[in-house]
Amino acid sequence: QVQLVESGGGLVQAGGSLRLSCAASGRTFSSGAMGWFRQAPGKEREFVAAINWRGGSTSYADSVKGRFTISGDNAKNTVNLQMNSLKPEDAAVYYCGLNPNGIRVMSRAFYAYWGQGTQVTVSS
DSSP states (O other): OEEEEEEOOEEEETTOOEEEEEEEEESOOTTOEEEEEEEOTTSOOEEEEEEETTTTOEEEOTTTTTTEEEEEETTTTEEEEEEOSOOGGGOEEEEEEEETTOOSTTOGGGOOEEOOOEEEEEEO
């Protein structure tokens, strides 16, 4: 089985930065992808960013482009999300996910494993 553990959430003022980390243990997927999604109260879980282990390509939601950066280490099964210039609308529970086949990385339906989530709060 695969377990994902997120860390790094917290409270930050608007304009500030946070760095989220996720570590996966168990089975590895060298041709998969890892991504971050977020869910605010009363809203659907939405895509934030993903990194595909095949080639290292990255994908971002339009709302975070230029502010968030995803990085990772396939060998260590870790992924990070550097979040800069945070806005109140970025506040949510952030979930790390693992997409075993590395396809349709923006769609949560293709993620087989999820972490428990970490809370990000942005004060205005």
